[in-house]
Amino acid sequence: MRYAMAVDTRKCVGCSDCVVACQTENDVPHGFCREWVVETMNGTYPQLEIEIRSERCNHCINAPCVRCCPTGASHFADGGIVLVDHNKCIGCGACMASCPYDARYPHPEGYVDKCTFCIHRIKNGLAPACAAVCPTKCIYFGDLDDPNSNVSVVLKKRKFKTLIPEAGTKPQLYFLI
Amino acid sequence: MTNRRQFIKISFAGAGALTLGAGTIKAMDWISKPENGGNIKVDLKRTPTYCEVCFWKCAGWVYKTSEGKIWKIIGNDEDQHSNGRFCPRGTGGVGMYYDEARLKTPLIRVEERGRQVFREASWDEALGYVADKMKSISAKYGPESMAAFTHGSGSAYYTTLMKAFGSTNIAEPSYAQCRGPRDEAFLATFGEEVFSPERTDIRDTRCLVLIGAHIGENMHNSQIQEMSDAIDKGVTIITVDPRFSTAAGKSKFWLPIKPSTDIALLLAWIHEIIYNDYYDKKYVDKYCNGLDKLKEHVKDFTPEWAYSITTIKPDQIRKTAKAMADASPAVIIHPGRHVTWYGDDTQRLRAIAILNALLGSWGRRGGFYSPASYSLHAAKIPPYTEPKKSWSDAFPGKYPIASSPVSNALIDASIPEKKPAYPIKGWIVNATNLMSSIPDQANTKKAIANLDLIVCIDTMPMEITGWADVVLPECTYLERYDMLRASPHRKPAIALRMPAAAPLNNTRSGYNIARGLAVKLGLDAYFPFEKQEDLLDWQLKQCGTSLEEMQRIGVKTFEREADDLYFNEDEKVTFSTESGKIELYSKDFEAAGFDPLPRYVAHPEPPDGFYRLIYGRAPMHTFGRTSNNPNLTDLMHENSVWINPKVAKLWGIVNDQYIWLKNQDGITSEFKIKVRVTERISWDSIYMVHGFGHSQKQMERCFGKGASDTRLITKVLTDPIMGGTGMRSNFVTFVTEKSDKEVAS
């Protein structure tokens, strides 16, 4: 089982619904975010093109954050989801320094927090909060090992990319382009 | 995967929870189960509501923890407005409830208007004050001298109250400051309005033309959802916008039109569609009047002619006209919503209506469907007294086509210098921040100075409340009932709003406030139900359901009475126009002395060193309403001014710099605004999102953040046809430095 997420940049409008839905679902403290939306724009008026991406932790296969955690608080859970065990985290910050996507943040309660692919929802058959709320339905989530899951299907149909593949982390957040 | 240590932890936690009871999930929380990624909430309760953050009124569920704390809001899967997915403002609606800056108790001013020195008062005293003032205005000037400016769910109550009182001067700024021109244009052409939510069949369209609609930045929920579905189906999107909007980024054709020249483009398209025989002949023959006159009228409006005005190349105009025609009738020239731009907006929307008619999209799949709404029974109330004067009697002959009261006319009628036939002396302002929604703030302030009474009902201390005599704090939509939502859609449906929590502090629901006023005015016969839930239960029983059932399901969808979502092929449809047909040529306009067919008129251009002020929306905010919402300020806490790199270089302005803006009348923005140097805007304009630059210190998160475009909109081009206030003829220049004295003033 390998969970992955695909974001269709052709449909994402940058409304940031994913960010605020994640915030309410996961009690993310104000001033922090587990997800964010990036707009990249190229060209000179009027030859312009734009790409909008909804980003979060990539739940990498070769996660540097799991590798460098001294207590094992950062670990792989079901399906390759990278989780932080709050009771093992000492707040040393190594994982925050090791993430090339800067996806982690220091929770005010002391431990390090980040996107969990809403594992508590997945275990109850629901989609992650961001995928469930997205008005353009541009967030696909599922099991890559299941050829019929919507994320497997869409990755077969469309061209996609990941962010900074050269960092060697093997991210599991794909952007359909 | 579970090793022995994890197993012990889990079983311990599980045993602990079992032995100590369900209420101790909280106490056991510190033993977080690693595979759950943290805390699980149990024993959740949910109540149905429909959102009030914007006018789309999506129905959803409010989830509360076992302690009754509001946790999150999600969509109701049954709801056609949201399809189970709320937009970022709706999802962030919890912030509206938790905002500590909310109004808490009724206030009565103690110093002169605008100084914002209030004393707290009881509801009894505050309502009594308002009622007494209303009675004295009625005695001195007549009940028609009371006006109401309203928006949102509360409009129903103040409409009843005002009509009972004897005045029909109830204006929604969403008419003359927003959708009014398109409503009149479509009424004149098709005999019907576009409605809210707009009746566009985007999910099945094959060509979507956005000329002045920025779907994706305006967060019209189901429209964005349907546009996304259409993109999956390969829709051709044509965006006409001087700015590279989000929609332009998803378009096959982006026409970077020179601002204010849209009518020329539309006329050229009409020319192409007619002279190339692209139009739906069968449809036009059957349903439309005036094709010959129209054909003659657009004879010279060729793409080459339009090119010289709009700067859009002729072959682009031809290509896009063909694309529309190829998709016909599944094509939508989107009427937009905020269309009050240059004062000739009704005519521009007439051109859009005509274009849609020629392509046969009205009443067809992929074009415009025929919405159906559920008719609810109204409570039995005494008949209203017919007022002797209506809003249009204040300035006889003005805005003859307007079918709704014009807010700016009522404001002008409060100013003696404007010489109204009768004065407006009292305002009820419900849920609309007039200082931000009405352009020409100086004019609004002048009107307020002449009033005997101004009472503001709001949830937040918005700018308008600072000018009030009495501030009545309403609780948010999460704390109250409201009338059933029965908006028109593909299928008739009703939605219930019920409180998820009790009103905080000393706030009350709009129904309670209006009824309280009615009681003080001796008009309680018009609000026969003391408790709104009893009224709702009564209404729902007439529909074959009940309040109890609606509290469980939230939304009830009905079947249409007839299979008339679209026109049937062999059907003979009659339109609600004078002739019973679609009026390409408007005899109504002609009779009123206006052009029966749209013409292009040139509009003023920015002087040297000035740039046209273009404003718009951001998907994470609803105008100025959400600027202080903690969930949404996390997403966007200030607006920025988009400046073209060539212009920035000329001025020596760099990205992320903060500057002031000054308009052609010498008005400067009160606060600095961040600069975004971007190629997405052309060199003759600048762009900013509306709703920032708040000047109310009580709203700490948004006070002083960004700049207010309304403040800079001092030149208003009023549409003579229906009174719409065109706001896009203001030009700004940049001020990079101000002396300390200037900053303070």
Place this chain on the structure above:
Amino acid sequence: MEEEILVSGRMNHLIDPQLNIWHWQIPLYLFLGGMAAGILCIAALYYIRGRENDYKTAVRITPFLAPFLLVIGLLTLFIDLRHKLFFWQLYTHIRLQSPMSWGAWTLMVITPVSFIWAALHIRDIFPKWDWKYKWIYEIENFFNRYKKVLAWIMLIYGIILGIYTGILLSAFNARPLWNTSILGPLFLSSGLSAGAAATLILSKDKAERKQFARIDLVLIGIELFFIIHMFMGFLASTQVQIDAANLFLGGQYTVSFWIFVVILGMLIPALLEFMELGKFHIPSAVPASLVIFGSLMLRFIIVYAGQFSRWLY
């Protein structure tokens, strides 16, 4: 024109606009650990080679600093933790792939070892020292018998301590400035240099001072070599590495790095020590203090500048 902007206002405290999770506590610890490592390595090395009596200060006196440096270092590390109550989890897990775990366990070994070494030589400072309890004397005898083993442990763990701080940073490939394998050896030589400088200050023996001045000179040479090759490596690498290098070649850390670390911390002390060897009389405390200062500044600047460098946004 290319624009890349965050639409949704990401401003995670200490993460945006650039990483700022490690403040003075970490570079201070890196310096203290490095210096302690240097002191202990030099002491162990000369003891093992039997030169204990030639370099009495280095082997017997200077190591007294080590326990204090290590304890203060551990305290600053503890202060830096954000979830302090759970710090003990460090010692219930061994994670071979995590340099931080290596560090935690290394400190666990070398701190008591440094205490023991200092205790074994306590009579060099307090000649009349009396342990009072028989069992402590028995322990002292035990360690005196196995002093050579102790020295080997101290040497190996000292080297690990000195080098792991650099490896720790270089393992973070998310910070392009740190992602160079030269950082480990650079920190080790910087630590050895600081350790040698400590002896230079404390020693009253002219011959010893001369030897350590020479050692310091060589170590400074090695450090400069590492630094030059570090920059050569960056500039020949990917764009993010070039951007990281530019922080020191025109960017905001240029002045502080070249003046504090290189000129004041390496070149001037080297010059002074060179002049001292050439018979100019300069109080050796001066170059030695500059070396220690430079070692401290190296850690500070690398930690802060490294947090500034990133891949995205």
